[in-house]
Amino acid sequence: MSSEDVAIRVSGLGKRYRLGGAQTDLLSERIGRRAPKGRDFWALRGVDLTVRKGEVVGLVGRNGAGKSTLLKCLSRITPPTEGRIELTGRVGTLLEVGTGFHPELSGRENVYLSGTILGMRRAEIDRRFDEIVAFSGIERFLETPVKRYSSGMYVRLAFAVAAHLDTDILLVDEVLAVGDAEFQRKCFGKMDDVARGGRTVVFVSHQLSAVQRLCTRAYWIDGGRVRAEGPTSEVVAQYLHHAGATQEGGVATIGPDVPRSTTGAVTLERVALLGDDDRPTDRVELGQPFTVAMTFRVSEPVPDGVVELGLSSADGTRVATVQSVDGGRPVLSLSPGRHEIRARIDATLLPGEFTLDVGMHRLIGLTLDFVERALTFTALNVAHDGSEDRWPWVVVRGALRPGSAWSVREAGAPA
Amino acid sequence: MADTRVIVPPRGWQAPNLRELWDYRDLAFFLVKRDVSIRYRQTLIGTVWAILQPLLLAVVFSVFLGHYAKVPSGAGVPYPVFALTGMVMWLYFSQAMQFASDSTVASRELIGKVWFPRMVIPIAAVLPPAIDFVPAFLIALVVQLAYGVVPPVQILLVPVLVVVTLMVALGIGLWLSALNVRYRDIRLVVPFLIMVGLFVTPIVYPFDVVPDAAQPIYALNPMVGVLETYRWMLFPDAGWPGALLAIPLASAAVLLVTGAWFFTRAERDFADVI
Known part of the structure; x- marks a missing residue:
């Protein structure tokens, strides 16, 4: 493929962490031993990955396999230890829903704060503000501090901001695993739009169904390396075969x-x-x-x-x-x-x-x-015989119905 | 054709990317707005606190130092006026320095989850104290006028001095906030620095109390020049600080440049160690 079509090109990427050595330490503990003790741990090693423009690519793999570290390197949150990343276009990162939300601030204030944290300009948020609010469906509570929101409202507003990030490349981690079923459907719809809108998306999720639905191609990351790459269904099948309670x-x-x-x-x-x-x-x-x-x-x-x-x-x-x-x-x-x-x-x-x-x-x-x-x-x-229980299950209280025997007898007047 | 960004392992010293910083000015604005509105939301007396703090401290120092201990005043103004102006400027500076130093660690959630020029954080942190300075300054001015001290025309230059002070605080804040990510000792060092600074800066006593021989060393503290200049701007009988003013100007420049370079080098590891 010609280099013009490539949105993300990663070659020989490695990220080393130092385990065991104190990460944040007191100065006094450093004096007398120059290098912090601890052994090296390569969260990523020799990763090659290419994403074409407009492609929606999924990363699958178990916890700790390096998927999130890869996204963090791509989004500049953490620098690589070795290798090279080339990104063509503006990059937006969505590692969690509600990054930068402050509970004391109103919904409106949080839209602006969170939006600018994610890399939007104020004028851009002004322009899309009504759209964001409409998507979240919390118009009536815009001036209420978000600490008074239900968790569902909070998530809806937070996702709405992120969903309107207008970047060429979108790096998304697990954020769809939130909210109620109806809102999740809405999020998926939005992600579908994003994907069809010609934007490049790298998507990490433990919900394999989400990956299968949204991504055309997938990488299976295992032990910090690319274990398999190809059409989503094949990669997911390979991964499933290897891992997980399915x-x-x-x-x-x-x-x-x-x-x-x-x-x-x-x-x-x-x-x-x-x-x-x-x-x-x-x-x-x-x-x-x-x-x-x-x-x-x-x-x-x-x-x-x-x-x-x-x-x-x-x-x-x-x-x-x-x-x-x-x-x-x-x-x-x-x-x-x-x-x-x-x-x-x-x-x-x-x-x-x-x-x-x-x-x-x-x-x-x-x-x-x-x-x-x-x-x-x-x-x-x-x-089993098709009969419904005689109790009408308006609300089910409890989980078990032990066998019971009942009797009725005449009771005397209260003493 | 959009620009291609290349990310490779960083090596050695790199110049701070001021262009990116400027692109994120809106973020700085909303971070300042957040901090200002949070700080006084749900506090009983609200913004009044920004005024009360220097006022109450000035009263305490006036009673115990000015009245009981007979510490002399300077610039030919009554001691309470002298102490209050010192307090207003010192609280502004020390809070700006403190907020900037604590800012990176306080933003660790953000740093781990999204990229933006990290220097926005300490920059946004020094600004709310500058906003608090305005009402405190005005109240001090009212007090001064009530004591019959009419400020000279150079009072119009106060905003310039406020900016210079901000630069000194930010320069120190850049160093300390970057160090704070790795060495949490800094958290303990800053309050100590502020306490020491209260004594080695002419806040509640005049500059000429310090013996001539000690003055050159004493004046190395950039806030000495700031305080002397501040009083020259406010009091008609205060002398022109002259060469003393060069110290804060030079320290602001040196601290800002070195601080920005050091911060840029340190920020790479923020997400990994914070």
Whole structure:
């Protein structure tokens, strides 16, 4: 491609951080030892990347892979240690929503403050002010200090400012993961406009669906290097194959990069939710028992294993816990290899979203592997036979409906 | 065809990019506006505080130093007038220096999230004290007139001196705010400097109290020249500071230039160490 078409060209980019050495230190601590101790850590090394004008490129990779460092180098927040970056056109950066917002200032004042921080000129904000306010939908509260805003209003106004940044190149990090569903749709719409408007966008997100929707091409950054590059769907597929808990229907694959507490002796690989027909599902009908099938890879023999299965409601509250030793069942003795362990749960869940935490411990109190929110599913308000529960679910209070027995008897007059 | 910007690892000393700084003047304006409106929002007495501070300090010094300890006044004006003018100028300078020094660390959220010429931060920080100076100056003028001290015509030059003082404060502020990012000792050093400065500057006592032999060293403090010039502008009987004025002018120039270069070198690492 000719150099005129290139908006961003990165070659041999490296960024080194010093770990362990005090970052901000007292002068007294520096006297007597010239160089701060600590070892080097290359957050980026040998990164080559080219983005054509008008292209929307996604960066995927797990936390700490270097995606954000790359954006920070591109946006001049931090200088590279080696290599070269060429940017053609004006650059705007959106690393968070509400950069520079001050709670005491009014919505109007914050639009101007945040806008100039992001690199807009005052006249530019004047010109687009009405547009920004209309997009945010907070016209009535323009003169109210933003500390009195709901978090939704705050995010809407902040994104509205950023969305109207009129730059040739836009560097965006995770900012779409905020706000309510309706506003997220609006943000996506705006991002689509930006993308179609011929602007160059580099987009970092953990929401792979967002990357797939917005980006034509993607880079997979891993360990500070470019691991793969190409059409978004291919790169995302490669990345997914390697990493992450990804749920497809009622089956969650727990990749090596999922956050977990582990000793390494045991690794949870797969969690599946099975309906009555033994088929995976992510929906449980009202009052229907379900089965959780967990696949563990055991690397070292486990003499006294206990599997814990936790059920949490949508707000993250643990509402029930069962263990493989409940009711005096024996501990598990597992030899190295893969084991599928199944638990049948007989509980009536009230309608809502639930998540399962899965872990294996040793009876002596050592956690071998524990993954939070390994699987997500929905409890329906429709029973297996199609009948709806007799209670009309206007508002669902609580998460569980234990079996109960009722009786009515004549009560005497109050004493 | 838009310009292509090349980013490579920075090496050695580089000149401050004044062009970029100028492009971000609107940001400086809104940062100043923010700081001014925040500071007095939700405070009971609001802007009155900017006036009360020098007034109350002048009263305290007048009672204890002027009245009890019999510290002489200067320039042929009553001690309270003398102390009040000194306080107004000193509070302005010390606040500008303090705000500038604290400014970078106070803006660490911004520095980590978005790029803009970092020098906007200390520049915006020294300006609110200059705004506070105006009502304080006017009140001091009223007090002076009430004591029957009519200012000479050179009072019209006060704005020039305010700018010179601002440059001295900014020059020091550039050094200290850049150092503050890496060495948080600076946070402790500045209040100490301000306390010492109150004694080694002719604020609550006249310049001629200092013995002749010590005067050349004493006058190296740029604020000595500023104070002497300030009183020459306000009091009819105060002498022309002469060569004393050269010190603040020269220090402003030296501190600004060296401060800007040092800041430019240090700012590269701000996002990584702040």
